[in-house]
Amino acid sequence: MTHKTITVGGLSRVEGEGALLVRARDGRIEDLELRIYEPPRFFEALLRGRSYTEPPDITARICGICPVAYQMSACQAIEAACGVEVTGPLRDLRLLLYYGEWIESHTLHVYLLHAPDFLGYDSGIAMAADHRDLVQQGLALKKAGNDLVAAIGGRPIHPVNVRVGGFYRVPSRRELAPAAERLRRAREIALRTVSWVAGFDFPDVEHGYRFLALRHPGEYAILSGALITSDGGSFGVREWPEHVIEEQVPHSTALHARLDGSPGYLVGPMARYSLNSAQLSPLAREAAAAAGLGPACRNPFLSIVVRAVEIVHACDEALRIIDDLAEPDAPYVPVEPRAATGHGASEAPRGTLYHRYRIDADGLIGEADIVPPTSQNQARIEADLRHLIEPRLDLPEEELATLCERAIRNHDPCISCSAHFLHLHVDPR
Secondary structure: OOEEEEEEEEOOOEOOOEEEEEEEEEEEEEEEEEEEOOOOOHHHHHOOOOEEOOOOHHHHHHHHOOOHHHHHHHHHHHHHHHHHOOOOOHHHHHHHHHHHHHHHHHHHHHHHHHHHHHOOOOOOHHHHHHHHHHHHHHHHHHHHHHHHHHHHHOOOOOOOOOOOEEEEEOOOOHHHHHHHHHHHHHHHHHHHHHHHHHHHOOOOOOOOOEEEEEEEEOOOOOOOOOOEOOOEEOHHHHHHHHHEEOOOOOOOOOEEEEEEEEOOOOOOHHHHHHHHHHHHHHHHHHHHOOOOOOOOOOHHHHHHHHHHHHHHHHHHHHHHHHHOOOOOOOOOOOOOOOOOOEEEEEOOOOOOEEEEEEEEEOOOEEEEEEEHHHHHHHHHHHHHHHHHHHHHHHOHHHOOOHHHHHHOOOOOHHHHHHHOOOOOOOOOO
C-alpha cells in the first residue's frame, strides 16, 4: 500500500486563518479537510438585544474588505421586516457604494493575491520587484474603488454614513465629480486588466458546478433580486431558510451549507457570471468576449478573468449612475420598528450574502442569522480539491501542496467572515 499526506499548515494570500489536510492511499483520497481554525466571532449573539438600527454598523466589522456587503444585506433585511423599500436615487447611491467595494475587493484579489500564482511568485511584494508598473496600476485601480466608498460612505473601510433607510448624509453631484474622474481612468485600467489576466496560462480544468446567485430583471444583480440556480431552481430571499441549511463539521469553526439538501454548490463571481452574463454592461460583455469567455465559466482558474470583467462592469455602471444621478429629497426613508422577521441578500464580491433578523415591536433584535459566501463555498472548494489532485497524486508532495493552495485561492475565501459563530451544546450532567 502507498500512503501520501499533504498538509498546508497556514494558507497564504487568503483572508483569515485556515489549513488543509489531505490523506491518500493507493491513488485514492481518503480524507480531505479544509480546516478553518480561526476562532468563531459570535456576531449573531452580539446582535441579540440590540436596536434594529445597529446591524449596519455592527456587521460591517465582520470584514474590512467587504463591509458594504454586510451593511447592504443588513439594511435590506431590517427594512423588509419593517415593511419599507428603499428606491430611486437612494437605491442608486447604495448601488454606487457597492460598486466601489467591488472595485477595491476584486482588484486586491486579482493583482496581489491571485496573479502571483500565474506568474510564479510567492507574494504580491515579490511580484512587485519585477513588475512594479503592473502593481502600481493595480493600486491605482483599487484606490479608485476606495475613494468611491469614502465619497459616499464617509471613509473607505467600515463606512459610517450608512443607516437603515438610506444614509445620514447624501453627497452632492459636485462632491462626486472627483470620484467620477478617477473612475474614468480606472475603467481604462480595468479593460487593460482583463487583457492582461486573459493571457495567463490556465490549467485545463472544468467542474460541473451547481451555481447560486441573485438575478434582477433590470440589472446585473448585486444589490437585490431573487435567487436562481444553474439547474433551473428559483426562490425569493424570504424563502432562503427553506432551501439553505447550515451544518457544523468537526474540522471547521465555520459552518457548511446545503442547498435543497445537497452540499457543494457555489456562489461568487463564476456563479454570477454564468447565470447573468447577458446583463453585464455592453463594455463588460465586449471585454469578456475579447478575453475568450463564453456565456458561462466553469474553470475555477479562470475566475481571475471573471473578476476582472466584473471590475469593468462596476466602473462602467458607477459612471452611468453618477452621470444620471438625481439628488434625493431626503437622505433616508423613515423606518419604524414592528414585530416581524426580515430577510435580505446581496452579492458581496465573494458571493451571495444572506441576513435574517427577527425584531420585536420595540425594535429590539431577538434573533439574527448571517450566512457568508465563504461558508457556503467550503464544501465545494473541498470537492474542487478532490477532483483536481486525485489524478495527480503521483506529483511530489510540495508540488501538490502548491497546487492545492492555488485551487483554494481561485475562490478568494474570506475565512474571518465565515468563522463568525459556532453552535455549542452543554450537557448539564
